[in-house]
Amino acid sequence: MREPGEGRPSRLWILFAALVVALAAIAAGCGGDDEGAGQTGGATTGGQASGEAIKIGIFANNEGPFAPFEGQTWGGAMLPLINRGATPVSGDPTKGVENAVIAGHPIEIVYGGSDATPDKAVEEARRLVEQEKVDILVGPLSGSEGIAVANYSKEQPGVTFVNGISGAQDTTLKVRSPNFFRFHNDGTQWTAGLGDYAYNTLGWRNVVTIGDDYDFPYSQIAGFVAEFCSIGGNVSKRLWPALGEEDYSSFITQIPEDVDGFFMGVGGTGTVAFVKQYEQLRGNLADRIMGGIFMTDPVILKELGNQVVGVVTAGMTAGDSQESSYLDYSSGLDTAYPDLKGTASSVFAYGYYTAMEAIAQGLEQVKGDLSGDQAAFMDALANLELDAPLGTIKLDENRQAIMDNFLQQIVKDNTGDDVPDVKTIKTIPQVDQTFAGAFSPETPSPDRTNPPCKAGTPPPWTKQGGGG
Numbered sequence: 001m002r003e004p005g006e007g008r009p010s011r012l013w014i015l016f017a018a019l020v021v022a023l024a025a026i027a028a029g030c031g032g033d034d035e036g037a038g039q040t041g042g043a044t045t046g047g048q049a050s051g052e053a054i055k056i057g058i059f060a061n062n063e064g065p066f067a068p069f070e071g072q073t074w075g076g077a078m079l080p081l082i083n084r085g086a087t088p089v090s091g092d093p094t095k096g097v098e099n100a101v102i103a104g105h106p107i108e109i110v111y112g113g114s115d116a117t118p119d120k121a122v123e124e125a126r127r128l129v130e131q132e133k134v135d136i137l138v139g140p141l142s143g144s145e146g147i148a149v150a151n152y153s154k155e156q157p158g159v160t161f162v163n164g165i166s167g168a169q170d171t172t173l174k175v176r177s178p179n180f181f182r183f184h185n186d187g188t189q190w191t192a193g194l195g196d197y198a199y200n201t202l203g204w205r206n207v208v209t210i211g212d213d214y215d216f217p218y219s220q221i222a223g224f225v226a227e228f229c230s231i232g233g234n235v236s237k238r239l240w241p242a243l244g245e246e247d248y249s250s251f252i253t254q255i256p257e258d259v260d261g262f263f264m265g266v267g268g269t270g271t272v273a274f275v276k277q278y279e280q281l282r283g284n285l286a287d288r289i290m291g292g293i294f295m296t297d298p299v300i301l302k303e304l305g306n307q308v309v310g311v312v313t314a315g316m317t318a319g320d321s322q323e324s325s326y327l328d329y330s331s332g333l334d335t336a337y338p339d340l341k342g343t344a345s346s347v348f349a350y351g352y353y354t355a356m357e358a359i360a361q362g363l364e365q366v367k368g369d370l371s372g373d374q375a376a377f378m379d380a381l382a383n384l385e386l387d388a389p390l391g392t393i394k395l396d397e398n399r400q401a402i403m404d405n406f407l408q409q410i411v412k413d414n415t416g417d418d419v420p421d422v423k424t425i426k427t428i429p430q431v432d433q434t435f436a437g438a439f440s441p442e443t444p445s446p447d448r449t450n451p452p453c454k455a456g457t458p459p460p461w462t463k464q465g466g467g468g
Helices: 011-027 067-082 118-131 143-153 194-201 215-231 269-282 298-308 324-336 347-365 371-382
Strands: 054-061 105-114 136-138 160-162 206-211 234-239 261-265 289-291 312-315 386-388 391-395 401-411 421-431
Touching (some): 054 067, 054 118, 067 298, 067 347, 118 136, 118 143, 143 160, 160 347, 160 371, 194 215, 194 312, 206 215, 215 261, 269 298, 347 371
Parallel strands (some): 206 261, 289 312
Antiparallel strands (some): 312 401, 391 401
């Protein structure tokens, strides 16, 4: 395991670099009113480093089934700082940036890492908060980690916690920590549109679900079940391999041949293993599967290629967007970190990007003032309407994102890079965490059997609910 901080610039070096920038600005006659000052590549810079340093701890997974995505998380997190004038230390985003300044305050980045387990995540959060004394903590990555860290955040009311990309529903809907914020959809929200497409477009009536046996897939499958069953569909079996499973053959053989299809919520390195093993045992799966959020990750698409062409999935990113804001975000990531080229649509990159962009905008609103247990800063975050690359993100009363979700299909490569493309079929606007009333703080937490499959009032974005 790489030790936290290994190969990263020391705090002394970062502060020294910030001081050099400040002195250079003074020597050049800082404080001028030249038109266009403070702009670089169209993004507002952090300005001069004159205030106290703000320490931001960041941690994702550097071990376990999501370790291959660590670079993407850090690339996304560093981009808002780079857009404000910071420079990457190297092509490895986990090594941080130099000369990061927000609202006149030098930003010190402290590295952390975990392994997708709640105990390790809390251990690392404690280290960063209680030993490294970070002011703001960004993370974690995985579902059960998020619930654990959100509970821990209640012990540290004077520290701001901003979720990385952990997607378990309970993290915000049940824990409801006043100093924990999530600027992206949870796993349930990410499935909006899939049940409707399965029932009304594919004609599925009887399905099986399969997902890793922990909190995030519970949330993913909960959303699909709630939507599909509310319309009239049936889920006859739910299969739960352990997170990190390598041999899925016994689970694949449990999927009845006569079901219409199945929803696959196996994630991380397991996505690739499952798809390859399914093809060996059962043949082409593209016309029988709906994929979870990881299916369209650029790294996974590159690995699986034509094996997944035709699969329909959904999530918070749309790699085919031609909106200028998204193209700027994508090209910015490609330029800053060439090794990450083409990964802007990854939820890992985008989730950590929205987290850091929200932090930056919040700090700018309060001019970097973290006094009074960060009350003004937390209030700024709670009321922030983030103009993100793929649409506005705002928070509900539990500090949980309300944002667009995108129904997508994996299609043949049209760009010549031998990686399948992703086509957006439909945009479901501003999906909230209650999933149009299906979930609340009082409903049972998503788990192996909850929610039950039952007919009800379909969400408004479905055909039966009045949607297109």
